[in-house]
Amino acid sequence: MNLQTRHNGLKLTISLLLAALFLAGNVEQSCAKGFHSGGVGSCDSCHSMHSPQSASQPLLLSSDPSSTCLNCHAGTGGVNSPAVFSPDGSALTPGGDFYWLTRSFSWLGGESPDYDHGHNIVAFDFNLFSDPVQTFAPGGTFPATKLGCTSCHDPHGKVAGGTASGRFPVSKSGSYGAGINSGAISGNYRLLGDSDYVTGNYAFNKDAPVARQSSVNKYQETDSSHVDYGSGMSEWCGNCHSAILNNEHSTGSSSFEHPAGNGELLELELVNMYNSYVKSGDFSGVTMTAYLQFVPFERGINNVQFLDPNSSAGPDSNSNVMCLTCHRAHASAFPNAGRWDFTASLLVDSHPKIGDIGATASDVNYSYYGRDITSEFGSGQGQFCEKCHGATFP
Ligand code: HEC
Ligand code: HEC
Numbered sequence: 001m002n003l004q005t006r007h008n009g010l011k012l013t014i015s016l017l018l019a020a021l022f023l024a025g026n027v028e029q030s031c032a033k034g035f036h037s038g039g040v041g042s043c044d045s046c047h048s049m050h051s052p053q054s055a056s057q058p059l060l061l062s063s064d065p066s067s068t069c070l071n072c073h074a075g076t077g078g079v080n081s082p083a084v085f086s087p088d089g090s091a092l093t094p095g096g097d098f099y100w101l102t103r104s105f106s107w108l109g110g111e112s113p114d115y116d117h118g119h120n121i122v123a124f125d126f127n128l129f130s131d132p133v134q135t136f137a138p139g140g141t142f143p144a145t146k147l148g149c150t151s152c153h154d155p156h157g158k159v160a161g162g163t164a165s166g167r168f169p170v171s172k173s174g175s176y177g178a179g180i181n182s183g184a185i186s187g188n189y190r191l192l193g194d195s196d197y198v199t200g201n202y203a204f205n206k207d208a209p210v211a212r213q214s215s216v217n218k219y220q221e222t223d224s225s226h227v228d229y230g231s232g233m234s235e236w237c238g239n240c241h242s243a244i245l246n247n248e249h250s251t252g253s254s255s256f257e258h259p260a261g262n263g264e265l266l267e268l269e270l271v272n273m274y275n276s277y278v279k280s281g282d283f284s285g286v287t288m289t290a291y292l293q294f295v296p297f298e299r300g301i302n303n304v305q306f307l308d309p310n311s312s313a314g315p316d317s318n319s320n321v322m323c324l325t326c327h328r329a330h331a332s333a334f335p336n337a338g339r340w341d342f343t344a345s346l347l348v349d350s351h352p353k354i355g356d357i358g359a360t361a362s363d364v365n366y367s368y369y370g371r372d373i374t375s376e377f378g379s380g381q382g383q384f385c386e387k388c389h390g391a392t393f394p
């Protein structure tokens with residue numbers, strides 16, 4: 001069978017599948033609340049039964065998988081907005097706003113180019129293209145030209161082990177800890193690909209992470225309402241960045257090394273530092289209110305029910321450092337998708353900064369999720385590495 005015939009065969013199979021599901025009734029409306037929470041009717045929000053627009057995609061409504069997602073996931077940010085690609089940086093989500101991939105900043109003697117701000121996903125209909133510099137995932141083999149939403153998220157939200165109802169998008173219980181006791185199918189956290197996920201012809205081998213988000217404030221991160229990370233995030237990133245995970249973060253183009261992973265526990269000294277550290281020079285903090293959204297950690301917990309997205313408590317001796325301690329999963333205002341500007345020894349000098357070419361006042365405001373570094377932390381605030389390593393660091 002030649003490729004074209006096979007492709008037509010696949011299209012026919014999908015058409016029949018979709019037709020059967022539509023005949024079964026229950027066609028849900030687009031962009032409804034609780035989308036991805038299951039139900040056959042939602043196929044048509046992403047797939048079309050007729051008129052395939054591109055020969056290389058299985059009857060998607062848009063040019064490519066990511067554009068299909070962005071039909072609903074582009075927009076202004078907000079507490080209940082699932083937008084991850086805003087027109088202004090207002091999507092203050094845990095994963096971060098792909099908006100920053102459209103902003104370049106420059107100043108006398110330096111620059112912070114758009115493509116350096118995170119994962120350059122390909123979404124043709126939204127003018128987002130692959131990374132012009134990186135050809136592969138640093139420390140791995142995933143090709144940059146193939147990077148899109150479905151490289152990381154399973155559009156059909158299969159549950160761990162691929163057990164139940166394979167095709168049905170299920171996510172709610174996975175992200176919010178609901179339904180675990182009621183016998184409902186619990187999906188992966190944020191529909192992330194599991195160890196059996198295959199995207200294109202690239203196969204994952206690490207499980208989706210354990211983490212929990214508030215079901216009330218689902219999309220806007222603060223110190224008191226944030227994803228409570230349990231375990232497995234660094235391992236999951238290792239699906240594509242295995243050398244960074246295994247070699248403790250050293251890669252070809254970067255000499256920086258740092259441990260990350262389930263086994264990289266915070267020793268007592270670091271636990272105490274995190275809990276007492278308020279800002280540079282101020283160690284008057286207490287454990288119950290120590291949590292800082294810019295420096296999250298994993299609690300070393302595998303059961304979602306023991307995680308609390310409204311806890312402001314700092315780490316204990318079971319906690320570990322992870323990739324998202326320092327990075328955003330999608331993108332940020334700063335180089336290397338940093339949660340803060342790794343290149344500024346004092347954070348008041350972070351870029352975007354007022355006066356930079358390309359930076360607006362709202363860029364500066366949203367870069368630290370609406371928090372003013374000077375008024376809250378002071379003009380002497382150093383790198384947030386200090387939260388664990390102390391003011392004397394390095
Ligand atoms: C949230 C959007 C979304 C929903 C809802 C959705 N799909 Fe998909 N589907 C996709 C995307 C995107 C791809 C292509 C994946 C890729 O190329 O990475 C795809 C691919 C497929 C494929 C090709 C094989 C595969 O698994 O990649 C089939 C078959 C399919 N979908 C059937 C369905 C059916 C049946 C439903 C309803 C039960 C459904 N899809 C619901 C987005 C969706
Ligand atoms: C038809 C509109 C629509 C499309 C298309 C769509 N989504 Fe969504 N998505 C939503 C809505 C609405 C929510 C918020 C649901 C809620 O808050 O209960 C959501 C939530 C999510 C979440 C968070 C789920 C959680 O557990 O918190 C992820 C991740 C996600 N979508 C990924 C995708 C990806 C990847 C695609 C493309 C393959 C996609 N979506 C396509 C409407 C859509």
Ligand code: HEC
Pocket residue numbers: 115116117118119120121130131134135136137138142143144147151152233236237238239240241323324327328329335336337
């Ligand atoms: C599906 C594969 C895949 C997964 C999973 C993945 N990445 Fe990446 N990552 C890539 C690719 C490809 C690039 C290079 C292209 C780019 O930078 O846009 C990259 C680049 C990066 C960069 C450099 C960004 C820049 O602009 O300098 C960072 C930082 C990063 N990844 C961190 C992470 C973290 C943290 C995770 C886990 C939350 C993760 N990655 C998961 C594929 C992946």
Ligand code: HEC
Pocket residue numbers: 066069070073082083084085093094095096098119121147148149150151152153190192211219227324329330
């Ligand atoms: C490199 C992997 C990767 C890519 C590419 C990616 N995501 Fe995510 N996404 C994640 C991870 C990991 C999280 C959880 C982040 C966290 O909790 O800190 C997440 C979280 C989300 C959420 C919940 C809100 C948030 O930002 O935390 C939505 C919605 C979402 N992604 C949609 C998308 C869409 C739509 C695309 C494509 C435009 C996309 N993602 C591309 C890894 C990825």
Ligand code: HEC
Pocket residue numbers: 138234237238241244245249251252253254255256258259260321322323324325326327336342
């Ligand atoms: C303690 C903070 C920290 C942790 C933890 C961390 N990183 Fe980084 N990462 C950085 C810094 C700082 C840089 C920039 C280094 C430089 O420019 O030399 C960076 C750079 C990167 C880059 C770009 C490298 C390149 O060659 O362009 C990738 C990709 C990356 N990190 C992925 C990861 C992954 C995956 C993990 C988890 C396994 C992780 N990081 C854990 C701080 C961290």
Ligand code: HEC
Pocket residue numbers: 248257258259264265266267270295296297320321322325326342383384385386387388389
């Ligand atoms: C969430 C807490 C945490 C944060 C934030 C953090 N680290 Fe670490 N760091 C650790 C842990 C845990 C270790 C491993 C135990 C140790 O060596 O003390 C470590 C080890 C190190 C080491 C020794 C590396 C080695 O291979 O032995 C250096 C250097 C370091 N960190 C630098 C940094 C820098 C630079 C930053 C900010 C970009 C940073 N750390 C942020 C927790 C953290």
